[in-house]
Amino acid sequence: METKELIRKYFNSWQPPINLEELGSCIAEDFSLDSGNLKFDTKNAFLEFLRINLTDWTNIELISEVYSDNIGCLLYKAYVPDQRAHVRIGEHIQVRNGLIIRIDLVMCRP
Numbered sequence: 001m002e003t004k005e006l007i008r009k010y011f012n013s014w015q016p017p018i019n020l021e022e023l024g025s026c027i028a029e030d031f032s033l034d035s036g037n038l039k040f041d042t043k044n045a046f047l048e049f050l051r052i053n054l055t056d057w058t059n060i061e062l063i064s065e066v067y068s069d070n071i072g073c074l075l076y077k078a079y080v081p082d083q084r085a086h087v088r089i090g091e092h093i094q095v096r097n098g099l100i101i102r103i104d105l106v107m108c109r110p
Contacts, residue, residue: 001098003067003068003069003070003071003072003095004065004067004072006026006095006098006099006100007065007067007072007074007093007095007100008065009022009025010023010027010093010100011062011074011076013026014057014060015060016056016057016058017056018054020047020050020054023047023050024043024047026099026100027043027046027099027100027101028043028096028097028099028100028101029042029043029044030042030043030101031046031099031100031101031102031103032101032102032103033046033102033103033104033105034102034103034104035104035105036106055080055081055082056081057078057080057081058078058079058081059077059078059079060076060077060078061076061077061078062075062076063075063076063077063088070094070095070096071092071093071094071095072091072092072093073091073092073093074089074090074091074093075088075089075090076088076089077089077110085109087107087108087109087110088107088108088109088110089105089106089107090105090106090107091103091104091105092104092105
């Protein structure tokens with residue numbers, strides 16, 4: 001699977017209704033995510049956190065996407081109902097052997 005196709009599959013898995021099984025199929029076992037205040041070092045830790053804490057976002061709009069062979073960047077905005085907040089998210093996504101291995105994520109409220 002090409003980098004763009006994989007990252008779009010990952011992004012689309014977040015769209016309501018959220019599909020954690022599909023999201024899990026996009027990421028490697030040694031996956032890591034760093035958002036500053038949240039860090040995960042394995043696929044299982046990340047998915048377990050999502051199973052417990054995830055809520056549907058609404059009005060998700062992809063603003064920009066950029067890809068190279070093993071890197072992708074997404075910029076999007078959404079509304080988070082349980083926080084009553086509009087957010088903007090930037091993700092720098094690294095891919096190896098057809099799976100996402102790392103995401104560096106920045107989220108802010110405009």
